[in-house]
Amino acid sequence: MALSLREVNIELPWLKVVLAVVFAVTAGVGMQLAMREKLGQETKVVEAEVAGDSGEAKEMEEAKVAEGETKEAEEGEKVPEVEREAGRDIQGKKLVALSFDDGPAAETTTRLLGILREKGVVVTFFVLGNMVEKNPEILKQQVREGHEVGSHTVTHANLAASTVEGIRWEEARMDEIFQEVIQRKPDLTRPPYGAIDEAVRQNVKRPLVLWSVDPEDWKYKSADEVVRRVEGAVFDGAIVLLHDIYPTTIEAVPRIIDDLRQQGYEFLTIPQLAKARGVVMEGGWAYGSFRP
């Protein structure tokens, strides 16, 4: 539809107002989509439903546009903030985020935290609620030592195979567990098995975090194999999927850190990586990497 208001000769002023609103909304949604393009989000990004036909959906979309503009305006200041957080200069560096699922486990996670502290590396942990209930002190330690912690659901549920009530329960119960232990809610969810469908997108209010490098450490219980597979697939902006419940994975981590550092990589948490690449993560959207 390519007509301008001037070409439409309308006598009724109220109709002009209605048309003006429709044009403004259309332009706004267009800008929002263009912005997402520009931000260079990956092919892994699962597109959230844009503009349903109900009035409510439109209102939500307008609110999103407004929010997006505000957030974009702040972007300029965000890189220095990340540099301060990371304690080092990331300008022009290759960036990578290591992420660890399925913990916290008493022995392996504690050992991993010692390695990360010694190497000065921060990572992202996607914890299970029922593991946090067994090891609440480890979640506290992860936060204290500067790591990001997110939800991997309470029971390792396949959310795409769950009912809406099931999805909502998993997320609400994670909020409670986090509140009890670290007095805040998780900001991110990594859906088990990477299983996402429309119901998951609509009912998990947090950004959905996937991955772009998967050495399948649960299958190859060999540190050599995990190192080889991570280093063979890593790229600038990658999110690496690991599990802090396998001794072989923990054994691979210091080698991965040393090798990637030698190749010029800096390690950031997932929110730090997103910020460094100018991406504002939003609820219901999925993110697998943050390329330059």
Ligand code: NI
């Ligand atoms: Ni898992």
